Amino acid sequence: MSAESTDQGHGHSPAAWTAVTVMLIAFTLGTFAFWFDQAWLVWASAGLLAAGALLGWIMKKAGYGVNGAKSDPKGH
Incomplete structure (x- = not known):
């Protein structure tokens, strides 16, 4: 491995973790809303x-x- 690494950290940051957590909650909520036929909640989760x-x-x-x-x- 070279001394000059171009590794960006693969999203190990507060910004990435927060964004992914919020989007995972939204996706889960939207899936249940779709399953229970709640169109307004599907759009709200979108x-x-x-x-x-x-x-x-x-x-x-x-x-x-x-x-x-x-x-x-x-550090890893």
Whole structure:
């Protein structure tokens, strides 16, 4: 392995974890809403899914992404 690694951390950051958690909750909620035939809740969970992606992007820009100013990288 070379001394110069281009590894970006594979999303091990507060921004990535928050975005994925919110989107996983939205997807799960949407699946149950679809199963119980609740159209309004399916659409609300789709909105929450988009909000999760937006939240991750905002957190990344605020410095909580991989190698961000406010991120505390952990060793493997």
